[in-house]
Amino acid sequence: MTTFALMVLGAPTSSQTPHTALAFARAAVQAGHRIVRIFFFHDGVQCGNQLLIPPAGQQPMSAQWSEFAQRNQIDLVVCVASALKRGVLDHSEAQRYDKAANLQSGFDLSGLGQWIEACALADRVVTFGA
Amino acid sequence: MLHTINKSPYADASLDECLRVCDGDDVILLIEDAVYAALTGSVWSARLTTSAKAVYVLRPDAAARGMANRIAANIGTVDYVGFVQLCCDNLAIQSWY
Amino acid sequence: MNTKRYLIVCRRPPYGESYAREALDVALAAAAFEQSVALLFLGDGVAQLLTTQESAAIDEKSLEKQLGALPLYDVNEIYVDAAALRERGFTASDLSLPARVLEYETITALLQRADIVLNF
Numbered sequence: 001m002t003t004f005a006l007m008v009l010g011a012p013t014s015s016q017t018p019h020t021a022l023a024f025a026r027a028a029v030q031a032g033h034r035i036v037r038i039f040f041f042h043d044g045v046q047c048g049n050q051l052l053i054p055p056a057g058q059q060p061m062s063a064q065w066s067e068f069a070q071r072n073q074i075d076l077v078v079c080v081a082s083a084l085k086r087g088v089l090d091h092s093e094a095q096r097y098d099k100a101a102n103l104q105s106g107f108d109l110s111g112l113g114q115w116i117e118a119c120a121l122a123d124r125v126v127t128f129g130a
Numbered sequence: 131m132l133h134t135i136n137k138s139p140y141a142d143a144s145l146d147e148c149l150r151v152c153d154g155d156d157v158i159l160l161i162e163d164a165v166y167a168a169l170t171g172s173v174w175s176a177r178l179t180t181s182a183k184a185v186y187v188l189r190p191d192a193a194a195r196g197m198a199n200r201i202a203a204n205i206g207t208v209d210y211v212g213f214v215q216l217c218c219d220n221l222a223i224q225s226w227y
Numbered sequence: 228m229n230t231k232r233y234l235i236v237c238r239r240p241p242y243g244e245s246y247a248r249e250a251l252d253v254a255l256a257a258a259a260f261e262q263s264v265a266l267l268f269l270g271d272g273v274a275q276l277l278t279t280q281e282s283a284a285i286d287e288k289s290l291e292k293q294l295g296a297l298p299l300y301d302v303n304e305i306y307v308d309a310a311a312l313r314e315r316g317f318t319a320s321d322l323s324l325p326a327r328v329l330e331y332e333t334i335t336a337l338l339q340r341a342d343i344v345l346n347f
Binding site: 002023026130 | 134162191209217218222226227
């Protein structure tokens, strides 16, 4: 068994990256490996935006990640600095800035320290660039 | 070391830069739009196979783009299980995008 | 926390995209957690180090100044792609940080020594 830390940099609205990363994560879990944490950085924070409406027949990316992570007990962390700039807010940030929250349940907003910690714990680090 | 590239070499410098600095014992995996680098007879497929120990394309990405039967003979194909295994086999994974 | 050797590869020019700034955020975060951090400016990334940036002209904060924070975080291993400098007509004296200028063979060896390589 190998442990992985994954970084996702692309938004579902403009790149294939989130799809690639999710397919990789599913294959890793199926092969018996463990994913320490998935960190959403740069435009990747849009993976946690529950307001994105995909074309008919497609499941929202935020829900797909959330279900996958819940089933396999994987930490989904959205970079707070990247997220605020791009309008992805959890309840406490929404309250602070007097806006509506839109972060899908199952994702946490946190800092880059979470990524560095995941890298320290994992055997392999894989970036999915956009 | 494993290098993943996800941009077409005809539009972006990612693959060119990767090939400039990669080691002859490294492995290269072409994903997403980088699968166009694997076209039979292309300058890129020739350069790829002389630069790395092994070169693969991610099969679903090649198939989606109509490339399934257009991959150069010396370039292999893997599915996502193979992608994961390549990551296990190499200590570091450098992603060029 | 385990200590790992990070190599942050900065490949983009400043300002056109946000990657240059985000790479710096990752480098500083890794340094704050006492990881071993080196930066390599490769290809177009070498332009991040030019001393003549006037970012106020596009209402941006100076990346050159922000990169100046690296030594304060004890990030002193800074490498630059020699061929990229030559191709663009730049020299080491055009750069804002004391950087080691490396040819491809040395860059290849540098990549192999890192535990974690993050391109931005």
